Amino acid sequence: MLREANALKRFDKAGIAALDAAFSSGPLADAIDCAPEIPRRRGLSPQQFEQEHRRLQRPVLLEGMVGDWPAIRHWSFRHLAERCGSTVVTVDGYNSEKAREMTFAEFAALLEAAEGKQPxxxxxxxxxxxxxxxxxxxxxxxxxxxxxxxFRRNLYGENISTNHQLWIGQRGGVTIMHQDSYMVDVMHVQIVGEKRWYVMSPAAQLHYRDDGELDFEGLVRDPKTQLMQCTLKPGEVLYLPALWWHRVELLSDSIGLGRKCLDESNLQAHIRLRMAELLSLALNPDEVRETHPELFNVVMKRARTWAKRMDIDLSKLRP
Ligand SMILES: O=C(O)CCC(=O)C(=O)O
Structure with missing residues (x-):
């Protein structure tokens, strides 16, 4: 199996476990405790956001930006269960051993039963x-x-461009360190509860030492890593430019909205990555499943959802 020179890009189970464990003890865990805060801004106009953050590719946390959204004012697990209780969802979809289907009502009941306890x-x-x-x-x-x-609106049309995702989970839940696929920028809106984000720049590199162990000291010492952190609260929006690494921990039961954006300058890379992923799934599924065991099912599901929203009939070779 190919060993990635940058171990942050290892997605086999052992690689994922080693990186995740480093957030609990060792040099990386020590460094995140005192990592600088992602800059916080309040009352920023769209023009200021554009000039002072997006053009410069600088992460920012926008305080109070969406405090008046109906979702922020009304949503809870129970509220969502009343509105879409019979919908079937895949819980823990990023963990091949734990992934399972249930109705949203069953999922919300699990969350409510454990309220106030640490599951x-x-x-x-x-x-x-x-x-x-x-x-x-x-x-x-x-x-x-x-x-x-x-730019996804121009590329795929209104439906697919607004294909946002909800992230709903229990205190203690974690999304492991990753970069978003397809060169999209991250915009994440916190709706209910609080989440802790740890981020690193696209230039971050985790190498192997001569003894074969991972060099976390080198990672945190390298100024290119730009390790930062923040706690995202309801009504706040986090912006991360494309390819920024991020890991998320749920400090309480939480609902967040992942709202991605494609910058036109990343269009070519976006298409290449989409094509590469589809070709790998179609032409090389066995190796992809072996090297990315935790991602395979997620990516298949994502591709199916994408095809559906694009009105593509997967049973036909030609329309
Ligand atoms: O909130 C989470 O657990 C992860 C969110 C995320 O990775 C994203 O919005 O890109």
Whole structure:
């Protein structure tokens, strides 16, 4: 099996476990405790956001930006269960051993039963493309002014460009360190609860030492890593430019919205990555499943959702 020179890009189970464990003890765990805060701004206009953050590719946390959204004012697990209780969702979809299907009502009941306690194995509904299954929820999530540059609207049309995801889970849930696929920028809106984000620049490199161990000291010492952190609270929006690494821990039961944006300058790379992924799935599925065991099912599901929203009939070679 190919060993990635940058171990941050290892997605076999051992690689994922080693990186995740480094957030609990050792040089990386020590460094995150005192990592600088992602800059916080309040009352930023879309023009200021554009000039002072997006053009310069600088992460920023926008305080109070969406505090008046209906979702922020009204949503809870129970509220969502009343609106889309019969919808089937895949819980813990990023963990091949734990992934399972249940109705949203069953999922919400699990969360409610454990309220106030720290569950041994927190459940997490990650990357739920709610617009396919429960489109009415979108009424409570207005469009963000600062996201108007999203080029996916021109590329795929209105439906697919607004294909946002909800992230709903229990205190203690974790999304492991990763970069978002397809060169999209991250905009993440916190709706309920609080989440801790750890981020690193696209230039971050985790190498192997001569003794074969991972060099976390080198990672945190390298100024290119730019390790930063923040706690995201309801009504706040986090912007990360494309390819910024991020790891998320749920400090409480939480609902967040992942709202991606494609910068036109990343169009060519975006198409290449989409094509590469589809070709790998179609032509080389066995190796992809072996090297990316935790991602394979997620990516298949994502590709199917994408095809559905694009009105592509997967049973036909030609329309
Ligand atoms: O909130 C999470 O757990 C992860 C969110 C994320 O990775 C994203 O929005 O890109």
């Amino acid at each position: 041994a194995s927190p459940v997490y509904l990650q990357e739920w493309y709610y617009k396919t299954a429960a489109p009415a929820l979108a009424d409570d999530i207005p469009e963000l002014d600062i996201a108007q540059y999203d």
